[in-house]
Amino acid sequence: MSNLFLRTLREDPADAEVPSHKLLVRAGYVRRAAPGIYTWLPLGKIVLENVARVVREEMNAIGGQEVLLPALLPKEFYETTGRWEEYGDTLFRLKDRKGADYLLGPTHEELFTLLVKGEYSSYKDFPVVLYQIQEKFRDEARPRAGVLRGREFHMKDSYSFDTDDEGLQQSYDQHRAAYIRIFDRLGLDYVIVSATSGAMGGSASEEFLAVAPTGEDTFVRSTESDYAANVEAVRTPAPAEGSVEGLPEARVHHTPGTATIQTLVDFLNGAGLDRDFTEADTLKNVLVKTRAPGSKEWELLGIGLPGDREVDLKRLEAALEPTEVALLDDADFAANTFLAKGYIGPRALLDNKVRYLVDPRVATGTSWVTGADRTDHHVLDLVAGRDFTPDGTIDVAEVRDGDASPDGRGTLYTARGIEIGHIFQLGRKYTDAFKLDALGPDGKPRRVTMGSYGIGVSRAVASVVEQSHDDKGIVWPREIAPADVHVVGTGKGGEVEEALRIGGELEARGLRVLVDDRKAAPGVKFNDAELLGIPTVVIVGRGLKDGLVELRDRRTGERTDVPVGEIVESTVAACGG
């Protein structure tokens, strides 16, 4: 450490809010070069490489082949797929000296598709999985949290190419298993959540989220089981269909001034009826308009859901994708006079051929209070499947803490996470764009199908720190720690020399060792050892005159005095060797 390019800081950087940002800067792992752009100092570079090594080993284990594509890419390929425009301001664009347009790669689907097209042509060539570990560039609107969300960052991106859907599923499953091994080895606490509604075909896309209160992504998980999902992907369990036999008949009530659910419930509970009402007894009908891809026409869509729930717009967009969705404006109400604002019911929608979808809770046999399509009027005991038949279900009501978990075990609660991995069955979007075919055994061309899979390597480093630190500093898992052992020599009676000697012996035993041989006060050295977070610490200090050195475990804080003659063996054992 007397020569190491490292200066720890006592103060948190002024712009840092999250623990990983504060600690990685204070402990001298990274330095800011520009907004969202960081330099990795010597110890940080080692940690970054360690993460990359784990990723590389597991990618190789599933047959991934490592390549390296350029970061500077010509516009034309991204124009073919429309991403030159789609990326908007997030793409770094530039021109070369001849005025030709280039971009800095945010992800490389286009180039990999072309690469495979250039080399492979027969079904016998497939499947193939290619990957790279490389800097990526995205011009985030609000780069934040240090290397957790940078504008230049390190990423492993891989791409699978298969000739049929079963092959794609297999490549996807292999990646999923590899990602589990990778994040387990990194010591991360994470969940795997479906990233999409499943409307596109099961688990077409899943995200790996490192659980952290500082995460940007929200997800729900169960109190009792491993269930976890993006809010968009939560499937509400539908009650069993009930019989409509013997249910009271629907009847219209005059309910003046009850355009909101709350005023309606209050009115009904004060109306001297034979029962009490809650918001959950009412059926709220929300109108939006939708436009199919390529169409110019907007169409009305009615959504029926229990009155105690709001429509979650993120869930709605995900459920309808790729169809666009928008809220109604006054002109829409003016054009559709059958819409009695505040008193809309299923009847008018169905009579006027408005597509009408209901929450899964609005099952056949359930009975509702809902609008009577006339101002100041509602209908009671309107039964689904008897008095109206919706066009289908749509699962877009807000998910709440305390909702039953879809797997039937426990209830849901909201948590936050950091996206550290994403696996995605792309299908043929890119192979269609570039006409990547493989000649089948029958001599006919088949369109290749593709998956893309990413891991944020620099973000994984920060995520580990988010999860693994205390008030004194970082606590690295051994697999990616910058060293196995931190040997601290303190005092002027030969302790530093002894620390160097012990460090040398530990290195000879195959351990990675950092020796603090600086001229500094013991307190400074101890604080730095806590801050740096190397898992095993050996203190060669005051006890040396009695033949003792101290072995510390950074994570547990456990301290043991060990005779100096046994310290090498004890340390090797503590390091799991």
Add this chain to the structure above:
Amino acid sequence: MSNLFLRTLREDPADAEVPSHKLLVRAGYVRRAAPGIYTWLPLGKIVLENVARVVREEMNAIGGQEVLLPALLPKEFYETTGRWEEYGDTLFRLKDRKGADYLLGPTHEELFTLLVKGEYSSYKDFPVVLYQIQEKFRDEARPRAGVLRGREFHMKDSYSFDTDDEGLQQSYDQHRAAYIRIFDRLGLDYVIVSATSGAMGGSASEEFLAVAPTGEDTFVRSTESDYAANVEAVRTPAPAEGSVEGLPEARVHHTPGTATIQTLVDFLNGAGLDRDFTEADTLKNVLVKTRAPGSKEWELLGIGLPGDREVDLKRLEAALEPTEVALLDDADFAANTFLAKGYIGPRALLDNKVRYLVDPRVATGTSWVTGADRTDHHVLDLVAGRDFTPDGTIDVAEVRDGDASPDGRGTLYTARGIEIGHIFQLGRKYTDAFKLDALGPDGKPRRVTMGSYGIGVSRAVASVVEQSHDDKGIVWPREIAPADVHVVGTGKGGEVEEALRIGGELEARGLRVLVDDRKAAPGVKFNDAELLGIPTVVIVGRGLKDGLVELRDRRTGERTDVPVGEIVESTVAACGG
């Protein structure tokens, strides 16, 4: 190989002119993504990493500490040093979403200076050597020759920081020694040439040039010794000063129509004088104008050199740097009427206070035919040190094949090379710009002094191929080869299975093995083995039924039949294990 993402090509790529470009593409090591921008395929990535590993090991051995800086850099730092403008069109410039200016790093002196300034402040902190291995970006006007001269390329750049000139010299010497070890390990044939005239203080800058007829750099080397230098750096040996005693007196001759050296020599040889003249007997005086940095005034400079030599403009610029130099125009002659075009002599220059510098060959005691400062007149037997005393010497005459080597051994000849490394004592240019000081033991700040050192990692790969190939393909040195052994199985009688078995055993012995288990004709496999260039080849083919396999050396072409039971030991031995 049946799964390897590799397709070899039979034809050279249309745009390829040099061997490394042709062979790296044909053998499937790289693919072009855009002009001057390449993708590294699996085997190419391994070779690139192998070169990086050698570089890393030797940099670590001299105490270099590896860091990683971003590629995307803010304009401001490069504005401080003036390089934002100086780089001209070679710099890739771009704006972020907020309109702030950025560049893609061509080299990182600014950032490293700031990095050290951020961490270090005391003389005790120094010296320090930092390095990175990273993509660099330069918008070359004519990207050519594949990865030999790309626009996005891999480079190791390191920077030394010292508190005094002796320290800088030591850091420089350590880098020089490390570079020698690196290029030796890469098996390169290279020369080390002074990159500058030496006017700035000895070997302030040296280039490592891989000798190759396809190289872009010209240098001279000796027929008899290790001497090699950039043309700019060749020092002409000056003859010993002679006595002026007894030399004939200078006298003016009427030499009508002899404004050129050739017409002058012809005239003199036809004038019935008592001796013969050659061009080398004449003293030619060339006028240029110079402007010191920061000055607006141009000043005349006269250069006297033997009439058989031209002024080499590259040598002139290097000798005068940082002073600007330009040729005279008619206006200059009009303004200086004492300049008799075609008949200019030292006398008029010195009389009119024109700075007058001569070639080292114009030593005291040498006698010359030169202009008499009057049209149609020359002076004979004008003796340096007697009849005129120049203001000094300047070594800017062209260097010719056959010139004596400056080290006194052999003669010079011109060769071509590829710049693979450059070491440079920068001094305080950048530390002045950013005010990087270290507090000395006396408590006073000292300006830090700096060196910068580069190795073109991707270019080194291509340079190896330029030097190490034959008409069949690449011949890799083992240190950077994509594998140690290429085991080729040919035939349908179990040879492929046996190849896989042998390959497995060789791997168990610690060798890196590529097995050709493809369904392909033997000829295709043999050709690919030659093309790929792995140093040791094992052929499991026809001989297997007699219990024999063949061991081939790719470089020598030597072939040996080995009993199958001995092939593992023989191969390990052939691989130097």
